[in-house]
Amino acid sequence: MRFGINTLDDFDVKDKTVLCRIDINQPVNRVTGTLKDTTRIEACIPTLKELSEKGAKLVLLAHQGSDIEYKNFYTTEPHAKVLSKFLGKEVKFIDDVCGPAAREAIKALNAGEILLLDNVRFVSEEQTLFETKLLLSHEEQAKTLLVRKLAPLGDLYVCDAFAAAHRDQPSLCGFEELLPSAMGRLFEEEFCVISGLMEKPKRPSVFVLGGAKINDAFLMMSAVLGGGAADKVLTGGLVGEVILWADGKDIGEPARAFIKKEGYDNLVDTAKELLAKYRNKIVTPSDFAAVKDGKRVEYELGKIPAGVLILDIGEATAKKYQEAIREAKTVFVNGPMGVFEETATELGTRLVWDALGDTPAYTVIGGGDSITATKKYGKTGDIDYICTGGGALIRFLTGEELPVVKALRHGSKLKEKVK
Numbered sequence: 056m057r058f059g060i061n062t063l064d065d066f067d068v069k070d071k072t073v074l075c076r077i078d079i080n081q082p083v084n085r086v087t088g089t090l091k092d093t094t095r096i097e098a099c100i101p102t103l104k105e106l107s108e109k110g111a112k113l114v115l116l117a118h119q120g121s122d123i124e125y126k127n128f129y130t131t132e133p134h135a136k137v138l139s140k141f142l143g144k145e146v147k148f149i150d151d152v153c154g155p156a157a158r159e160a161i162k163a164l165n166a167g168e169i170l171l172l173d174n175v176r177f178v179s180e181e182q183t184l185f186e187t188k189l190l191l192s193h194e195e196q197a198k199t200l201l202v203r204k205l206a207p208l209g210d211l212y213v214c215d216a217f218a219a220a221h222r223d224q225p226s227l228c229g230f231e232e233l234l235p236s237a238m239g240r241l242f243e244e245e246f247c248v249i250s251g252l253m254e255k256p257k258r259p260s261v262f263v264l265g266g267a268k269i270n271d272a273f274l275m276m277s278a279v280l281g282g283g284a285a286d287k288v289l290t291g292g293l294v295g296e297v298i299l300w301a302d303g304k305d306i307g308e309p310a311r312a313f314i315k316k317e318g319y320d321n322l323v324d325t326a327k328e329l330l331a332k333y334r335n336k337i338v339t340p341s342d343f344a345a346v347k348d349g350k351r352v353e354y355e356l357g358k359i360p361a362g363v364l365i366l367d368i369g370e371a372t373a374k375k376y377q378e379a380i381r382e383a384k385t386v387f388v389n390g391p392m393g394v395f396e397e398t399a400t401e402l403g404t405r406l407v408w409d410a411l412g413d414t415p416a417y418t419v420i421g422g423g424d425s426i427t428a429t430k431k432y433g434k435t436g437d438i439d440y441i442c443t444g445g446g447a448l449i450r451f452l453t454g455e456e457l458p459v460v461k462a463l464r465h466g467s468k469l470k471e472k473v474k
């Protein structure tokens with residue numbers, strides 16, 4: 056038991072039918088239907104290996120979305136092949152989720168065997184609850200078709216899908232009403248890492264927040280400064296620009312227009328409140344870079360010429376951030392410092408990522424583009440923890456209780472199956 060949730064150590068799974076929800080949602084090639092990445096599939100292997108070796112009859116539930124979320128639902132058939140490859144053991148697949156064929160296949164499982172069901176989002180209730188206003192309580196989710204049909208066949212429910220822990224859906228939150236539940240090893244590890252970040256970070260603890268999708272960054276900033284988890288917040292990308300704007304500094308009309316166009320000018324008031332409370336902990340850029348005739352040009356804050364759009368933090372700022380990162384004991388990063396995809400505007404991000412690579416601090420990275428930057432600069436092996444669960448991680452850091460955590464706590468109290 057950890058965080059009020061059972062772990063795999065709390066169960067004897069031998070000859071038990073274990074319903075296990077994993078997150079193996081991966082980018083898919085829209086033309087060929089093949090998987091472009093397998094990071095998440097690899098990450099859940101330890102849990103599956105352990106359950107299978109301990110003699111569970113293992114039933115896997117998973118979803119596959121698309122890069123245009125809510126559309127194009129793909130089968131999980133290719134995932135079964137990749138799982139088999141990494142496990143070195145056959146993972147059977149059935150093109151049914153909870154109909155008679157799936158139920159027969161579950162009943163036919165022997166100890167140690169593994170079956171992957173088709174995409175749970177083929178079941179309509181999983182979709183109608185997908186981040187829409189139609190929210191069902193967990194008790195109500197237990198009455199959905201998926202849970203009603205599959206729970207009677209299971210003895211235990213295990214959730215290893217931390218990356219989906221912010222989703223309030225039947226495959227994630229419904230089974231815990233009926234079956235004794237536990238979290239898998241990946242869930243346990245990710246939960247432990249991010250709880251540690253919030254509750255007892257080694258100090259000094261530095262949060263580096265940048266990027267272009269910045270609503271979450273501001274929520275996180277309020278939470279980690281308010282809760283005391285962050286000793287310092289280093290800001291880049293649009294986050295830094297919005298804070299400087301709020302502080303009455305001139306970031307240039309093009310940057311302000313861009314922020315307005317993205318709908319983030321409403322964050323200026325939030326930034327003012329944050330500055331009023333935590334000015335000494337929020338660090339903002341003192342110089343910036345823009346592109347002129349295809350080349351990088353740097354300007355000190357206050358000297359940005361009219362009409363120039365800033366796209367990166369300047370070198371002096373990046374060096375200051377490097378120092379703070381190297382002196383820290385904990386560093387969390389979400390969001391690049393500038394438009395790192397372009398050569399002229401990548402320096403800020405590259406320098407910060409260099410420091411992440413060689414700081415003695417415990418380093419955690421979350422966010423799709425931040426992970427891309429980590430790969431681009433060859434730092435994947437140097438970062439202590441790269442969180443697979445971007446959305447869940449961010450919701451957790453903003454101080455929200457994750458629906459799946461709540462459900463698992465409930466399911467951890469059940470000693471027996473509810474009939």
Ligand code: ADP
Nearest residue numbers: 266267268292366390392393394422423424425
């Ligand atoms: P993550 O996926 O790591 O959470 P975001 O999605 O929030 O990161 O932001 C990443 C994007 O932000 C990158 O594509 C980058 O080009 C863009 N970006 C960073 N800084 C700026 C800036 N100053 N102006 C415009 N775009 C920026």
Ligand code: MG
Nearest residue numbers: 266268390422
């Ligand atoms: Mg972001």
